[in-house]
Amino acid sequence: MALKITEECINCGACEPECPNQAISQGDDIYVIDAGKCTECKGQHDSPACAGVCPVDCCVA
Ligand code: SF4
Numbered sequence: 001m002a003l004k005i006t007e008e009c010i011n012c013g014a015c016e017p018e019c020p021n022q023a024i025s026q027g028d029d030i031y032v033i034d035a036g037k038c039t040e041c042k043g044q045h046d047s048p049a050c051a052g053v054c055p056v057d058c059c060v061a
C-alpha cells in the first residue's frame with residue numbers, strides 16, 4: 001500500500017525531504033508519491049512522515 005497526495009497540495013515541499021524512501025517528487029501540478037517506493041513508512045516511522053509534516057493534511061491513505 002502507499003499514500004497519495006490529493007489536489008489540496010499547495011506545493012510547499014515540506015514532505016519531500018521527510019520521505020525515507022525518496023518516494024515524493026514535484027509533479028506537473030502538485031507533489032506526487034511513487035506508489036512503488038512508498039512503504040507507508042512501515043518499519044521506519046510510527047506513522048507516515050509525509051502526512052505528519054503536511055500543513056494541509058493532503059497526504060492520505
Ligand atoms: S508514507 Fe512514508 S514512505 Fe510513503 S511517501 Fe510518505 S514519507 Fe514516503
Ligand code: SF4
Pocket residue numbers: 005008009010011012013014015016031053054055056057058059
Ligand atoms: S507537504 Fe503537503 S502541501 Fe506540502 S508539498 Fe507535500 S503534499 Fe503538498
